[in-house]
Amino acid sequence: MMLVGSVRRIVAALMALLTMVVTTRAQDINDYPTSARVEYVFGCLKANGETRQAIAQCSCSIDVVASLLPYQRYITAETVLSMSQVRGDLGGPFRTSAQAANALNELRRAQAEAEVRCF
Numbered sequence: 184m185m186l187v188g189s190v191r192r193i194v195a196a197l198m199a200l201l202t203m204v205v206t207t208r209a210q211d212i213n214d215y216p217t218s219a220r221v222e223y224v225f226g227c228l229k230a231n232g233e234t235r236q237a238i239a240q241c242s243c244s245i246d247v248v249a250s251l252l253p254y255q256r257y258i259t260a261e262t263v264l265s266m267s268q269v270r271g272d273l274g275g276p277f278r279t280s281a282q283a284a285n286a287l288n289e290l291r292r293a294q295a296e297a298e299v300r301c302f
C-alpha cells in the first residue's frame with residue numbers, strides 16, 4: 184500500500200513538471216503579438232488571393248513561422264527586408280552585410296517550411 188502511494192506522488196510530480204514544460208514551450212511559440220500575426224496574414228492574403236482557403240493557409244503559415252523563428256529574430260528579418268529596399272547609403276548595409284543576409288535567410292527558410300506544410 185505504501186508503494187502505491189509513493190508511485191502516485193511521483194507520477195503527480197512528473198505530470199506537474201511536464202505541464203510546466205509544455206506551458207513554457209507554448210509561450211515561446213506564441214510570443215508573436217496578435218498585430219504581427221495579423222499583418223503577416225494580410226500580406227499573405229494579398230499575395231495568395233483573398234479566399235477562405237487562403238485565410239486558413241496563411242494562418243497556418245504564420246503559426247509555422249512562429250514555431251521556427253522567435254519573434255525577435257522575425258522582427259530583425261522584417262526590418263532588414265524593409266530597410267534593404269531603401270535606396271542609397273542608408274539601405275546599403277542592409278543589402279550587403281552578412282548579418283543581414285543571415286537574418287533574411289532564416290526568415291526565408293521558415294517561410295519555405297510554412298509553404299510546404301500549409302499550401
